[in-house]
Amino acid sequence: EAPRESHDEL
Amino acid sequence: MNIFRLLGDLAHLASIFVLIHKIQKTRSCRGISFKTQALYALVFVTRYVDLLYHWISLYNFVMKLFFMASSCYILYLMKFRYRPTHDPSIDTFKIEYLLGPSFFLSLIFNYEFSLTEIMWTFSIYLESVAIFPQLFMLQRTGEAETITTHYLAALGIYRALYLPNWIYRYITQDMVDPIAITAGLVQTGLYLDFFYVYFTKVLHGQKFELPA
Numbered sequence: 334e335a336p337r338e339s340h341d342e343l
Numbered sequence: 344m345n346i347f348r349l350l351g352d353l354a355h356l357a358s359i360f361v362l363i364h365k366i367q368k369t370r371s372c373r374g375i376s377f378k379t380q381a382l383y384a385l386v387f388v389t390r391y392v393d394l395l396y397h398w399i400s401l402y403n404f405v406m407k408l409f410f411m412a413s414s415c416y417i418l419y420l421m422k423f424r425y426r427p428t429h430d431p432s433i434d435t436f437k438i439e440y441l442l443g444p445s446f447f448l449s450l451i452f453n454y455e456f457s458l459t460e461i462m463w464t465f466s467i468y469l470e471s472v473a474i475f476p477q478l479f480m481l482q483r484t485g486e487a488e489t490i491t492t493h494y495l496a497a498l499g500i501y502r503a504l505y506l507p508n509w510i511y512r513y514i515t516q517d518m519v520d521p522i523a524i525t526a527g528l529v530q531t532g533l534y535l536d537f538f539y540v541y542f543t544k545v546l547h548g549q550k551f552e553l554p555a
């Protein structure tokens with residue numbers, strides 16, 4: 334599962 | 344959002360304002376690598392395509408727009424407005440060496456083999472090394488205007504602050520992002536030499552000069 338939470342970062 | 348990330352983002356914002364201020368105040372982009380600035384513009388455009396289909400928050404939206412717009416504005420200033428003050432003969436780092444490996448690594452090490460995920464991953468890898476042409480230029484000239492060093496320091500502090508942010512997120516949210524963390528460590532590591540001179544000399548009022 335991709336840690337997509339990190340995609341909320343800049 | 345935690346304090347480390349907020350301060351990191353603010354440092355990133357500050358770095359861009361310092362850079363624009365430097366160019367406008369000295370009416371010159373001397374000492375600034377156009378190649379590094381062009382790479383940052385590419386980083387933002389490839390990373391923030393999710394603006395088109397994925398809403399996160401107003402903060403996120405505004406910041407992404409700002410980073411894309413400001414990086415394009417800086418390219419405009421360097422390429423058109425203050426073009427005569429830019430000397431391509433000292434901005435000679437070959438960006439193929441950064442673009443190529445970033446692209447191939449993003450094809451191999453990604454979270455999902457899809458166009459947008461590969462673009463995101465590519466932008467992360469590219470950002471981690473995009474400062475190379477700028478540092479290379481600094482190395483060649485051996486000195487820098489103080490305001491330029493403030494720009495570089497803010498830019499370095501931005502990614503350095505993301506490191507405690509990731510530790511905090513690991514502890515509080517159990518979140519681990521190996522791609523971002525690895526690239527972030529590399530990116531911060533590239534600044535260590537610069538930080539040493541900045542904190543020991545520039546902040547004590549001395550000029551940024553590398554030992555001969």
